[in-house]
Amino acid sequence: MANVDSYGQLVMQSSQIVPLANTALTEATEDEIQTDANFVGAASPAGTFATQTLNNPRCVAAGISAENDVTYAYIRSAGKIKAGLPVSGLSSGQGLPGQLPYPVTLVSGDSVIVMSNAATDREVGLTVATTSGEYHCFSVTPAGAGEHELISVLTGQGIGETLQGRSVSFAFSMGGNNAANFSSPVYFLNGSGTPVGSVTPNDPAVDTGTFQVCRAQIQLNTRVVVRTDA
Numbered sequence: 001m002a003n004v005d006s007y008g009q010l011v012m013q014s015s016q017i018v019p020l021a022n023t024a025l026t027e028a029t030e031d032e033i034q035t036d037a038n039f040v041g042a043a044s045p046a047g048t049f050a051t052q053t054l055n056n057p058r059c060v061a062a063g064i065s066a067e068n069d070v071t072y073a074y075i076r077s078a079g080k081i082k083a084g085l086p087v088s089g090l091s092s093g094q095g096l097p098g099q100l101p102y103p104v105t106l107v108s109g110d111s112v113i114v115m116s117n118a119a120t121d122r123e124v125g126l127t128v129a130t131t132s133g134e135y136h137c138f139s140v141t142p143a144g145a146g147e148h149e150l151i152s153v154l155t156g157q158g159i160g161e162t163l164q165g166r167s168v169s170f171a172f173s174m175g176g177n178n179a180a181n182f183s184s185p186v187y188f189l190n191g192s193g194t195p196v197g198s199v200t201p202n203d204p205a206v207d208t209g210t211f212q213v214c215r216a217q218i219q220l221n222t223r224v225v226v227r228t229d230a
Contacts, residue, residue: 004067004116006033008085010046010106011061011097016054018046018106025066025116030153032111033064033073047077047110057106062086063096066116069204071125071174072137072153073114075104081154082110084127084135086211087174089204090119098210101170102133115139115153117176124201124226125174126150126186128159129211130166130218138162142178142228150186150224159188160222168197171214175201184227191221201226 006025010018021036034043040053050057062085064073069089075082086098117123123141138150138159152162173186178201188197197216202209216222 002027006064006066006114006116007036008033008064009062009097010050010059012050012054012056013058013060013103014054014056018050020046020112025114027068028117028121030113030115033114045109045111046075047106048108050106051108058103059083059100059106060103061097061099063088063093063098064112064114065089065093065096066114068119069117069121069174069176071115071117071123071139071176071204072127073112074135074137075110076113077107077110081135081137084129084137085112086209088208089116092206092208095208095210101129101211119205120177122176122178124150124176124178124186126199126224127172127209128168129170130163131169132166134163134166136162138224140226145229147225147227150226159218159224160220163218164220166218168214168216168218170211171199172209172211173199173201174204174209176204178228179203181228181230182226183229186224186226188216189223189225191219
């Protein structure tokens with residue numbers, strides 16, 4: 001896989017900016033995008049720059065773009081997802097930076113992680129925020145027709161095991177190279193297999209992923225799935 005251009009920004013409550021850029025982002029694997037040395041003098045993790053340089057490192061909005069399709073992006077803090085980030089791929093970017101449903105405070109070492117894929121990659125991403133202020137990212141790469149469960153990008157577990165007892169309040173999905181093959185939205189299913197929430201995937205070639213209202217109560221047996229016909 002090739003290296004691609006990636007860039008973006010984190011917007012603080014004070015309106016100060018953490019500018020981000022990586023002109024050699026590794027495609028098809030998670031990679032970090034650090035501060036843009038062209039504007040701040042040196043590349044460093046986003047949280048380190050924010051805490052050392054800005055008055056109030058509380059992030060309220062963000063936008064991450066890449067040369068090819070972006071499946072998801074998030075702020076990683078001590079190995080966990082502190083915030084899912086609005087994204088765009090290829091030729092989009094409308095509406096970025098997008099608001100975070102729940103602002104987060106950056107600490108030194110927090111890093112921005114991006115999954116950028118080739119335009120032909122079928123990986124579907126789902127980014128959610130819960131009423132408790134938690135964020136998480138899930139994904140799956142469909143192989144042929146059928147039902148495909150999205151799982152945590154950190155642990156490989158389903159949404160029920162990951163967010164049991166929480167209530168999803170906002171979400172967005174990036175659809176990968178599946179525009180002609182989707183036969184359902186991304187559905188949140190209860191233990192009986194009945195949809196209790198839904199998100200329609202965006203086409204990362206032309207659409208932006210920003211948080212939209214999405215209500216779903218997560219139990220241990222909750223799953224998030226999407227169907228394709230090829």
